[in-house]
Amino acid sequence: MTASRNLLTIKGLKRWYKMGDEIVRALNDVSFSVDYGEFVAIIGPSGSGKSTLMNMIGCLDVPDEGSYVLDGLEVGRLSDNRLAQIRNEKIGFIFQGFNLLPKLTAIENVELPLIYRGIPHKQRRTLAQEALTKVGLKERMHHRPSELSGGQQQRVAIARALAGNPPILLADEPTGALDTATGKEILQLMRNLNEQGHTIILITHDMEIAKQAKRVIRIQDGKIVEDRGNPV
Amino acid sequence: MNLLQGIKMAWKSISTNKMRSFLTMLGIIIGVAAVIALVAVGQGTTAKVTEQVASLGTNLLTVNITGRGAATALTFEEAQAYADIPGVQGVSPIINGRISAKYGNVVKSVPLEGITPDYELVRGFHVQSGRFITGLDIDYRQRVALIGTTTAQNLKLDDPVGQTIRINGQSYTIVGLLMPKGNSLGGSNDDKILIPITSAERLLRVKGIRSIYIQAETPEMVAPVKEALEADLQGKFKGSTTAYTVFDQQEMLSTMSSIANTMALALGGIAGISLLVGGIGIMNIMLVSVSERTREIGIRKAIGAKKRDILLQFLIESMVLGGLGGLVGIMIGVGGASLAGRLTDMSVSISWSVAVFAFVFSLGIGVFFGMFPANKAAKLRPIEALRTD
Numbered sequence: 001m002t003a004s005r006n007l008l009t010i011k012g013l014k015r016w017y018k019m020g021d022e023i024v025r026a027l028n029d030v031s032f033s034v035d036y037g038e039f040v041a042i043i044g045p046s047g048s049g050k051s052t053l054m055n056m057i058g059c060l061d062v063p064d065e066g067s068y069v070l071d072g073l074e075v076g077r078l079s080d081n082r083l084a085q086i087r088n089e090k091i092g093f094i095f096q097g098f099n100l101l102p103k104l105t106a107i108e109n110v111e112l113p114l115i116y117r118g119i120p121h122k123q124r125r126t127l128a129q130e131a132l133t134k135v136g137l138k139e140r141m142h143h144r145p146s147e148l149s150g151g152q153q154q155r156v157a158i159a160r161a162l163a164g165n166p167p168i169l170l171a172d173e174p175t176g177a178l179d180t181a182t183g184k185e186i187l188q189l190m191r192n193l194n195e196q197g198h199t200i201i202l203i204t205h206d207m208e209i210a211k212q213a214k215r216v217i218r219i220q221d222g223k224i225v226e227d228r229g230n231p232v
Numbered sequence: 233m234n235l236l237q238g239i240k241m242a243w244k245s246i247s248t249n250k251m252r253s254f255l256t257m258l259g260i261i262i263g264v265a266a267v268i269a270l271v272a273v274g275q276g277t278t279a280k281v282t283e284q285v286a287s288l289g290t291n292l293l294t295v296n297i298t299g300r301g302a303a304t305a306l307t308f309e310e311a312q313a314y315a316d317i318p319g320v321q322g323v324s325p326i327i328n329g330r331i332s333a334k335y336g337n338v339v340k341s342v343p344l345e346g347i348t349p350d351y352e353l354v355r356g357f358h359v360q361s362g363r364f365i366t367g368l369d370i371d372y373r374q375r376v377a378l379i380g381t382t383t384a385q386n387l388k389l390d391d392p393v394g395q396t397i398r399i400n401g402q403s404y405t406i407v408g409l410l411m412p413k414g415n416s417l418g419g420s421n422d423d424k425i426l427i428p429i430t431s432a433e434r435l436l437r438v439k440g441i442r443s444i445y446i447q448a449e450t451p452e453m454v455a456p457v458k459e460a461l462e463a464d465l466q467g468k469f470k471g472s473t474t475a476y477t478v479f480d481q482q483e484m485l486s487t488m489s490s491i492a493n494t495m496a497l498a499l500g501g502i503a504g505i506s507l508l509v510g511g512i513g514i515m516n517i518m519l520v521s522v523s524e525r526t527r528e529i530g531i532r533k534a535i536g537a538k539k540r541d542i543l544l545q546f547l548i549e550s551m552v553l554g555g556l557g558g559l560v561g562i563m564i565g566v567g568g569a570s571l572a573g574r575l576t577d578m579s580v581s582i583s584w585s586v587a588v589f590a591f592v593f594s595l596g597i598g599v600f601f602g603m604f605p606a607n608k609a610a611k612l613r614p615i616e617a618l619r620t621d
Contacts, residue, residue, distance in 0.1 A: 060534060060615050081538045088536020099531045099618070103248050115237055116536040160535065 013066035028222035041213035092161025096173035151182035259510025260557030267503035268565025276579035300475035305440025319453035346432020362393035362408030518605035530617025546606035554598020
């Protein structure tokens with residue numbers, strides 16, 4: 001296990017949207033921090049602000065107020081291009097709907113973040129192959145998403161997130177589009193990855209899934225209402 | 233992301249949508265093919281015409297009299313006097329007209345020229361059988377005629393020399409058959425009847441000479457002879473510069489090239505318009521493509537594509553569309569032009585510099601018209617892009 005070292009710190013984070021005349025406070029003064037090697041679940045009902053929080057952690061969005069330090073870097077006021085670079089290097093996204101590019105084969109999908117990182121072809125292939133092997137899809141490397149089952153597609157997506165070896169894997173309802181059995185497999189895979197040292201932040205509305213994590217942060221109405229360790 | 237990677241990505245996207253890509257390129261294809269083919273035909277024609285003008289001889293001068301007031305022509309004697317200008321080798325005054333020629337039952341309308349013996353030297357027409365028109369024919373207004381090969385055929389004259397034909401009702405004896413010369417600017421050189429200029433004056437009921445061909449001894453003498461002619465004509469027409477024109481072949485050539493330039497400009501205009509339309513087609517499809525692929529753009533941005541990467545991706549895609557359209561257009565244009573050259577008697581000269589220009593231009597069209605859609609894609613915000621289906 002990696003020694004306890006701070007990975008991200010969020011302090012007094014606020015984000016609001018204007019809906020007509022009304023201001024919706026999606027996040028209202030959220031603070032917490034995550035260390036390397038943790039497996040954190042962020043749980044909350046829909047409309048609680050968990051998606052907004054995920055966008056913040058994933059550097060897809062910037063806060064209106066408060067600070068977000070990721071891997072020693074203050075993200076708050078960076079340019080779009082810098083944010084893109086941080087997403088590329090620090091964050092591995094795993095989406096509910098897999099979000100693979102349908103025209104590309106599994107390995108090409110996994111290579112994609114490495115292309116944007118500017119890694120040369122040969123090394124890219126090797127890294128992508130390693131990542132696909134890790135998720136157990138070595139044999140299906142050259143299949144397109146349409147030729148893979150839901151669970152396999154999600155594995156490809158996880159491989160894509162892993163390929164660049166980012167410090168955080170950020171999973172948004174990773175089992176939402178899968179049946180229970182496949183969902184369990186995917187969760188098991190994520191637990192294994194966590195045991196190998198990957199930090200995982202899992203966003204879900206399902207307590208059963210959140211139970212798989214070692215720590216659960218419950219969010220409601222834009223505020224953290226509970227932050228506790230999970231007895232495994 | 234490097235350029236090669238971008239081109240690979242673009243190719244993938246184009247090749248998965250073959251029909252649409254082809255239709256998108258069609259505007260560019262048609263535009264480029266049209267330019268290549270039209271320029272090939274235009275340049276071929278220009279080259280042929282220039283060659284013909286040059287073949288008339290570079291030391292030829294043409295005097296045309298349009299007249300001023302009562303003085304509308306030169307007399308035969310005035311025209312012949314130009315032979316005394318230093319440097320002049322031959323003077324060939326001409327009277328033109330159209331007559332009806334009759335042999336047996338056949339009547340044809342034929343161009344007629346009244347000539348002098350110098351015509352042979354100055355215009356380069358020779359007889360293949362019989363004799364040319366002589367000074368005596370001129371002096372005694374002989375009713376003799378030379379006949380072109382086409383005219384002879386048209387009048388069904390198998391052995392024309394020695395036969396008598398009727399020209400506007402008057403009998404003329406054919407004394408010579410001209411050698412075939414083919415076609416030139418003014419139409420067929422072989423469909424004509426030549427008679428002594430003095431006879432022509434009476435036959436056509438014209439008084440005076442309106443056009444004279446003058447041959448200088450050397451190309452260098454053309455300029456001084458021209459000057460002398462102009463000085464003389466200026467005196468005769470009391471300073472009116474519109475009453476006459478003196479043309480040399482050099483001027484003829486530059487007129488030709490200015491016609492060719494105008495033609496090129498017109499073709500360029502057509503090309504520009506069709507390529508513009510093609511470019512708008514590309515922009516249209518690229519805009520559709522951007523909104524169709526919003527989610528893809530969102531995914532790419534989420535996993536680390538910068539604005540520049542997305543911009544480049546779509547820009548390269550439209551550039552490849554433009555370039556590919558250009559290439560196919562060049563192939564079709566070149567193929568079509570050479571086919572036309574082979575199947576018809578059009579002269580075709582394929583210009584590779586125009587082909588290269590057309591290719592580069594269509595690449596440029598792709599870039600230019602891809603700019604707006606690509607920029608639109610690059611500016612998409614990843615969260616919103618990911619939210620769309």
